[in-house]
Every structure is written in structure tokens, then in C-alpha cells.
Amino acid sequence: MNSLIAWFARNTVAANMLMIGIILGGMLSFMSMGKEVFPTVPVNFMGITVTWPGASPKEVEEQIIIRIEDALADMHDVESIRSTAGEGFASVRVESNPKADLADFLNEVKARMDGISGFPRDIEPPRVERFKAQDQLLGIVLYGQIDEKILKEYSKEVRDQVGKLPGAADIRIAGTRNEEISIELSEEAMRRYGLTFDEVSAAVRKSSVDLSGGIIKTATGEVPLRARNIAKDQDDFNNIIIRQTADGGTIRVGDVATVIDGFEDEDLLSRMDGEPAVLIMIQTTVGMNVVETSDAVHKWVDEYKPTLPEGLKLTLWWDSSDNYKSRLSTISWSALSGLVLVFLILIISLRPKVAIWVTLGIFTAYMGAFIVMPANDVTLNILSMFGFLLVLGVVVDDAIVIGESIHHEAHVSGGGPDSAVIGTQLVAKPVFYAVITTMLAFMPWLLLSGIQVQFTRHITITILGALAFSLIEAFFILPAHLSKMKPRVHMGRLSLMQKRIADSIVNFAKNTYRPFAYKAVKNRYVTAAIFIIGFALAITLTQTGRVNFSFMPEMENDMIQVRITLPQGTTFERSQQIWQQISDAGDTIDPHFKDQLKEDEKIINHYFGFVSPTEVEAYYDLEPSDVREISTKDVGNYFRTAIGDIPDAEEVKLRYTFNDSSPDLDFNVFANDMETLQAAVADLEQKLMTFDEIYYVVNNIKSVNEELHIELKPGAEKMGFNLQNVSRQVRQAYYGDEAQRLARPGGDVKVMVRYPLQARRSLDSLQDFYLRSPDGNEVPLMSVVELKLAPGIKRINRRDRMRSAWVSAGLPDSARQDIQEDLDKNFFPEWEERHPGVSRKLGGQAEGQAKFLQEVVSLYLMAFFAMYAVIAIAFRSYFLPLAIMTAIPFAYMGSVFGHYIMDMKMALFSFFGIAAAAGVVVNDNLVLVDYANKLKEKGVDAYHSAVEAATARFRPILLTSLTTIIGLMPLMLDDSLQLQDLKPTVVSLSFGVFFAFFITLFFVPALYGIGEDIHSWTGEKWRRIKGWFKGEEAIDQAAE
Secondary structure, rough: OOOHHHHHHHHHHHHHHHHHHHHHHHHHHHHOEEEEEOOOOOOOOOOOOOOEEOHHHHHHHHHHHHHHHHHHHOOOOOEEEEEEEEOOEEEEEEEEOOOHHHHHHHHHHHHHHHHHOOOOOOOOOOOOEOOOOOOOOEEEEOOOOOOHHHHHHHHHHHHHHHOOOOOOOOEEOOOOOOOEEEEOEEEEEHHHHHOOOOHHHHHHHHHHHHEEEHHHHOOOEEEEEEEOOOOOOOHHHHHEEEOOOOOOOOOOOOOHEEEEEOOOOOOEEEEOOOEEEEEEEEOOOOOEHHHHHHHHHHHHHHHHHHHHHOOOOEEEEEHHHHHHHHHHHHHHHHHHHHHHHHHHHHHHHHOHHHHHHHHHHOOOOOOOOHHHHHHHOOOHHHHHHHHHHOHHHHHHHHHHHHHHHHHHHHHHHHOOHHHEEEEEEEHHHHHHHHHHHHHHHHHHHHHHHOOHHHHHHHHHHHHHHHHHHHHHHHHHHHHHOOOOOOOOOOHHHHHHHHHHHHHHHHHHHHHHHHHHHHHHHHHHHHHHHHHHHHHHHHHHHHHHHOOOEOOOOEEEEEEEEEEEEOOOOOOOHHHHHHHHHHHHHHHHHHOOOOOOOOOOOOEEEEEEEEEOOOEEEEEEEEOHHHOOOHHHHHHHHHHHHHHHHOOOOOOOEEEOOOOOOOEEEEEEOOOOOOOHHHHHHHHHHHHHOOOOOOOOEOOOOOHHHHHHHHOOOOOOOHHOOHHHHHHHHHHHHOOOOOEEEEEOOOEEEEEEEEEEEHHOOOOOHHHHHHEEEOOOOOOEEHHHHEEEEEEEEEEEEEEEEEEEEEEEEOOOHHHHHHHHHHHHHHHHHHHHHHHOOOOOOEEEHHHHHHHHHHHHHHHHHHHHHHHHHHHHHHOOOOHHHHHHHHHHHHHHHHHHHHOOOOOOOEOHHHHEEEEEEEEHHOOOOHHHHHHHHHHOOOOOOOOHHHHHHHOOHHHHHHHHHHHHHHHHHHHHHHOHHHHHHHHHHHHHHHHHHHHHHHHHHHHHHHHHHHHHHHHHHHHHHHHHHHHHHHHHHHHHHHHH
16 A cells, blocks of 8 residues: 555656546546436335226135235245235235345246136236336326316327427326226116127127138238227217117117216316316436436427417426425535535645645545446435535545645655655555445445335445545545645745644644643543533433434425325215315415415415325425425425314325325234224224324224125025126126227227116116026016125235234324333233234334334444454554544434434434544544554653644644534525435534544543553553462472
8 A cells, every 4th residue: 555655646647647537437427327306216015916896805805815925925035915905906015025136026926926726717817016116207287177088188198299208208197087988778778678788798799809810822922811890989889789680670789778988987086276187297217317307398398388279278287306406406505615615724724735635635536426326326316415415524534634644744854755655654544444434334324125225325325435536536646746745935925824824723732722631631530421421411312302313304395295095985075075175274375374475475386186085185386495484394284284184084194295204103903803903993093092192093994884785585596596696797787797998099998888877876776676587587686685784894904914904193203202102001011901812013104213223223233343343453452443433422422412402303314424423533533543652652651642642633633623514514504495304414414523523632532541541450460460370380389
């Protein structure tokens, strides 16, 4: 290493070529990198969907889901299986081990599904697909008072045209019903003409064909034969012949039935500002350039709008790239401002030449990080850009330490290449090991598993890349640039001012700091006790809840989403009532905040809603966060209160963040018996309602409605009826018999034969229903069966092969811990006794948080040992690494105090700030201890060595702390809403470095002295023990 440093220091051309190569490589990588708001993370979920028309949830569970679960249960990489059995469908979500190869896992799941032979014969082919983690980049809305078919046709046109734009590869349409052709056959018509549903369906199938008839080989070539007669529209289906009578008459579909070329019989309401609407969503894809795609869509929208017919409007509702641009602009401005402030600090405390090259070194290290990022699938996003700000302190620390050492050596030895080489080599060891230990401090974030924390790798790789290239820059480039530095003889005004400031720092260190440092070392045990008490106080703040912890920080969005899930069987009228309840609450938002708004200022831009019998969704688009002072969180909290209670809801979600960091308290409850499960859930729900802090409680097993059960009367079988053919005929009438599927642009269209809509929605029609026996007799349904009302389960949820349910309680984050402790202590022990066979575990955010904490603790124990081992080997000491690594717990102490002072919750990102602060201070501690050891080798006693080392290193330590804190000051003082989610990291780093500054200058010298005491004490004891053994040996020899 020393010879390589010397070679580059004396070869400025090589150093400059290396720097230019790094900068060029970084710029090329920067221009080719994908740009996205937040990183796209891989999803380790596979979805299995099976459709079984007409089957009950219990049938679906027993004959489909349990067989799938049995087939997948022994797969090696299966982490969990969650299943839902509903009316006519099965949905299974298989979660793999995060470290599994997802392509191989998907193939094995498909192979296992293909191996299941016991499925019912009339199911549709199972679909197995991998879930995609995608965000919605842009939302285009078509709306207006216009026919539904025309609206849908234009939505398809928009989708097709936008799909040709750069990056817009995945587009979805929401708010429209699927097309369907319904052949509606009344009971009266069937009886008049002696028809059945089967006969009409068979006629449609037979007359609407597209079959190959083979090939005729002639002398001139092959001629293919094809029988093709495809019914495409209402007229074609009306003309299909069902039967020809003996007298030559023809019965066509149009004679006995009504053909409706329309949409599925599904209640759906989709509105934009109160008008019928369709939403076209452009999804993000891996590595896409959101800025390029956004610009292309904006241009297309401007060109397409004038072509729309009267009454149809188009608006670009939201654009997530705006958030990317505004956040990136804020981060870039903060970074640039911080870099300028760092340069100003350096230029007034070091020589201008040193300041310029140190600042340029930061830029070089950052360019090097851009080279590393694409190779590791890291895009240019908000988190990776934030990583550059986070690592600023460590990067500038390396350069300051080496630049200051060369500056000092140039004044001592006269300057030149030798001074640059010696100055670098003097501090190369501590700088090298400081960067290595800092890398180790961030390494656990690369090894974590789970979707919620996978995106942290974007910050980590950015930091590791910048650190690695900062080392290259500090060792091989900076010395060459300072190799011609000489002691200053003729100084201008700036140089004189800089010299006065530099001298004042040195004089302050010698005359003011040194006496206090001597007192700290002299009273080293008192000094240590004071800092340990401070650390204990920080722990107390976290344990008593004065500083709370939130697993994921809230990343506020410019949109509020409300989703209400309702039980199966809920009427469409009830869903519309809830939509009106939400809409009325939304209308009060602007008036409620009017005192905080300027004249003509508003909060809500547009609102969009989807309403179906089982789900109500509302989206409220807010003014951009950079033009309003009211946070999305404040609006969301008011909106939740204004909506009020929805007692019949299964789930109530109000989301105002990108990452859905809801503080809700969720529980998963398990039992094999449904009645036991329902009783346990009701008991837990009742208990949660007793807490004043909780504002709603919902569960997902309220889907118990009354249903009509069909039972055969005695003697029905003698008439030729059994339960199977009776239920089949009833299903044909009320659900429909699928006669064929018609290929149309945009997807297949079902052709259904069934009762008219009015009959399908009336219980009275059962009184007029006639069954057809195998011998052609028509028998009234009510003479063959009895109809009985009974409770029916509309949905069965399972998790890990047991029936399950979840209970969710909405509450403020500050109340979560107290309520959880109260439940664990005073409720759950008795609850488990009352409901034997029932088990539970935390769900939602708490479940992910528990896994995260368990994993991060084990990984950091390994990282701390690795850091300890590296420093121990470097300094050949068991105690000195402990003194140096005190930076880590005390950086945590500074972070806690910072969050307390700023009245802010700690979050996952806070620990990034702690790791970065620890890296800065470990660097300072290493340099200080290394300098003290060198003084000790020269014969200075350990106590004076510690004080003199701290005095000599006072200036670089001060500069490192100042540049880190002042460099982050623009971001700290930025009160815009875009970066509030990243503030915990800035607070951790700034306050961690601030408090650790005093740790390095007072606590570490005191610990160095305590280490000498321990060494002297153990040495004395060892000498006595050896003397005792030697004395005993001498006595034995004398006795002989």
C-alpha cells in the first residue's frame, strides 16, 4: 500500500487519469441509469386462482384449496400459504423464502399444480402467476356524461396509443365492466316452445363454429378447408336456428329470447368529480425512466385532447414523476448547498488548495458510486440520492484527515512529493480501517430479507460505493494534487485570514481544550460515569415512550386513498350510501382548513371513486406538497374523523403515504372450527372496543349472510330428479350457462344463456320456476324441493393450512405499545383459556417489525464482532477496539436526544443516520488512538499521550464534525413536506456527530487512561502470580 501511495503521489499524470476516468465513468452511468420515485423491489409471492362457477365457499375449500395446500406443503422454500375460498373461486397466495430463486420456485409451484388429479371436472384451468411489485406512475381519466360503451371504446383507444410511448409497457384500465352477450330466456317462452337452457346453449355452440376441415391436395397446390360461421353481434345471435318443426317452421333465438350485447351483470359505479369515468393507469416497470415516460405522456395528452367528441373529457389526474422531480430537486439543492457550506468551512480553516481538492474529492467519490450502482441494479431514486447526503461526513472525513496531515507535514519538512507521501502514510492505517469498519456497519442492510426492507439496499450500495471510491481518491489522487504544496511565504488577504482562523483553532486546542482534557483524563472514572449516565438517559427516553419508534417512516403522498371492504351479500344501495358518506366528508375538507389557507387556495384538486357491492374506493388528489402548508397526514386524520363510523365494514383503510405505514394494531387468529374462530374474534373485537384510543375495530369474518338451501322433498327421485340436476337447472337460470366465448379486441366476451334480469333479481320467480325431467316433463320447482333459510358463509380464509381471521384496530401510533402490553398481560391469557384450540399472532406492520428486529440484532452482532476483530488485528490490542467502538452506542445516544429535541419518532431510516455518524466518529477515534500509540512508543506516558493526541487531532476532528453537521443543515432546516420522511436520518446523523464530538475529545482519552490502568493492574497481578509460581518452585528445589 505504501509503495502504491508513493507511486501515485509522484506521478500526477496517473492520478489525474484515474480521477478523469472515474468522473467520466460516473457520468456515463448516470446518463444510462433508470429513474424512478422509489426503488422497485422483487416480490416473493405467487398467486394461484381457480374458478369453479356455482360452488359454495365450503366446497371450494374442501375440494380445491385443501388439495392445493397439501400439494405445496412439503416444498422446501415455502414460507407461508394464505388462501381464500369464495363463491365460485379459490385464491391462494404462496410466499417463498426471500432468498429462493423465484423463477425456479414458480416452476415448481406450476409443476405441483399440474400434478393434482382430484380437482372437480367443471373448474376452469388454474392460473399460476408471480405477483409484481408495481406503483402507478400516471393516471389518465376519461369522463363525461356519455354512453358506457363509447366510454369503454375510447379507453381502449387511449390504452393502445399510450402503450406505444417510451416506458409505458404495462397499462391497466379500471372502472369498466367486462363485455358480455346475454341471451335472456323467460320461463314463459321455454314452456310455450318446449325449450330448455341446454337446447338453446347447444344451438349457439353448434351454429357458431370455426373448425378446420382438412386439406385438399391438387396439382396446383394445397387448398385448406374450413367451416366458419361465427356469430359476432346481436343480429347474428338472433338469427341462430334452435329448432325446425315438423311443419317446416323455424324457431330462432330471436323468436324466444332477448339478446343483449352489453356488459356483465355487475353493479359498478365509477365517478370522477361526479361524472361517469374510466381510469387508465400506467404502471412502473423495473428500471424505467419515469421522467422520459412522463414527458412523452404529457405531450401525447396535449395532442389527443382536441380529438375527443363533445361531452367527453380527458385529464392527466396524477403523475408520480412530479414527486420524483420535486424531491430530487430538493435533495439536489440541499446537497449542493451543503457542499458549498463544506467548501467554505474548509477554505477558512485549511489552505485554499487543500479545500479545493478535498471538495473535488467528494465529487470524485460520488461519481465512483454512480459506476457501482447500475451493476447492482440500483436506480436513480429518492433513496439512492439520499445515500449520497448520508455518506457526506465519512467521505469528507477521509479527505480532511489526509489533507490536514499533508498540510502539516509540508510545513514541517518543506513540502514536495515526499511530504505528500509521508503525510498520507502517517494516517493511512487509521483511515483505511475506519472506512472498512464503516462499510461493515452498513453491511447488515444488504443481508436483510423481506420485502419491507429490501429497498434499503439502494441506500447501502450507494454508500458502500462512495466509501470505496473515497478511499481510492484519498490515497491515490489527493496526495498527487497536494504533492507540490510548499510552506507559504507570501500571503494575500485570504491566506492571512485563513491562517489566523487556523492558528486560532490550534491555540484554542492548546490553551482552552487541553486543560479540560487533562482534567477529564485525571478524573477518568468520573468522566466515564458522566457519559454512561447520558447513555442510560437515552435508553430511558426510548423505554418510557418519550421517544417512540415507528418501523417504517411515513412517506407522505399527494393523494389520500380510502378503501372500505364490505361483507359478501351487501347490497349495491348500501355501497352507494357509504360512497355518499365519504363524498360528503370530502366536501368538508377545504372549509375545515379555510383558516389555514390563503385566498383562492384549496387542498383538493379532484376526487375519483369506485363503488361495487363489496368495495368502495375513493381517491382524493391534493395540491402538490410544495405549494401547501398543511401536511397530507393532517388532512388524512381529519378526513378519517369526518367520514365517521361504518359499522358493517370488514375493513376500513385510509392511506396517505407511499408505503402504507399504518399504525393499526392487527392480529391473526387461527382455529380449525369456524364457530370457535368466530367466537374468539368477537371476544377480541369486544375487548379492543373498550380502549378509548381506538377509533375503529374491524374483522374479516363478518361475511355470514342468510342463504336459501335447496332440499329435495320425499319422492323427488322417483320423478327423475336428484339434487345435482336440480341445482344445475337453477344455476343455469340464475347464474347462466356459458354457451361460448367470443374473441373481441380487448379480451374474450362470454355468451351467457339465462333468465331475464328482472327474474334473476326476484325471489318470486322461484314460484314460477319449472324443472325439466330427463323424460321431458315439466314440474314446478316448489313441488320437488323445499327452500330453507340458513346462515351461509360467503368467504373462508386460511393461513398455513388453518382457518384464520384477522382483527384490525385503528389507533394513534403513540397508543400502540401501551395497548399491546395491556392485552398481553390482562386479556390474552384468559382469552386463550376461554377459547381452547385458538392461536394468535401479530399481523400487519408489527409482524414485519418483529421479524426485522430479530434479524437485524443477529446481523449487527456479527457486524460488531467483525469490526472489533478488524480493529483488534490492526492495533494488536483487545481493549483499544472497545475504546474506539464506543462511537457506536454514543452515536445512538446522540440520535435519541436529537429525536427528543426535535419531537420526532425514530424510524428504520434513523439507524442509517446512526451508522453514518458512527462511521464518522470511528474514523476520528482511530486517528486519535493511532496518534496516541505513536506518542507512547516515543516514551510519553499513556495519560499524556491521550491528551496530546486529542490536542493534536483537535482541528481535523472539529472540521469533520462541522462539515458533517453544516453540510446537512440545509436539509435539516428544509420545512417542505417532500422530505419529512427522511428527516429521521438527518437528525440521527447530525446529533450523533455532535454528541460524538465530545465523546472523541473527552470520553475516548479517559477510556485510554482507564485501559492503561487495567493494563498496569493486570500486569502487576500477572507479575505477582508468576513470582508466586517461581517462589514455589524455588522452595521445592530447596526442599529436595
